[in-house]
Amino acid sequence: MAKSKFSKNVNNYKKSYAQASRSNVEDVIHIKDAFPKLPTKTVIEINDIVNNKAGLKKPKINMTTKGSLRKQIIIPMNTYNSKIIGNFTNTHIANINRCLKEAKSATIADFIQVENNGIIITTNKALFASDMSIIEKYLKETDNINSNHIDSPCLPKSKSCLKISGLPYILEKTNLPITSDLIKEVTKETHIFNDVILASKSCIIKASSKSDMAVV
16 A cells, blocks of 8 residues: 555655655555645654664764965074075075085975074975975075084874764763773774774763763
C-alpha cells in the first residue's frame, strides 16, 4: 500500500521528502499518514529515532592553521644589522633576486620585514636549502654588515588550533570525567596526528552545565 501510494503521488511527496533516503522513505510515509499535521522535519527526526540513528554522530574535529608560513625565511641577527638592511630593503630585494636568478632558482623574494631580533623575507614559493644558503651568503657579504652577528636562516613553524566536539564528558567504563592525558594518548594512536607536537595541555570543558558532552 505504501509503495502504491508513493508511486501515485510522487509529485506531491517529492518536495516534502527530499531529505529522506530511498531506503527509509516508506517508513517516513507511514509516519506522515499517521500524523498528517506534523512538519516534515519532525517526521524525519521521529524516523531517525525509530531506526536508532539519533546519537550516532561522530565527534567533529575542526582544525584551523594560522597562515601559510612556509613561504618565509627568518634570519636572526642583531639590531644593528637589521636596521642597516631595513634602510635599503628595495636594494637588498633586487640583489637577492639577482643572486637567486644567477643560481637558476625559481624563487623570488617579495619583501623584507624588519624585526627586533632579525629580518623576515617573504618569497613567492617555499624555499629550498640551496635558496636559504644563497640568501645567507649575500647578507653576510653585504657592506657595513657584521657577519658574526647573523645566525643561520630557518623556516617558521606553522601552528594549528584543534577543537574536538561531540565527546562524552563522563566515560562509561570509569564513570569519571575525560582527561587531557587520555586525549594525548588517543591523538598519538591516530594517524592524522603523526609528527604533530602538542604545544600545550588540552583544555576540556562541558558543552553546557546541563549537557553530558565535552569540548576539547
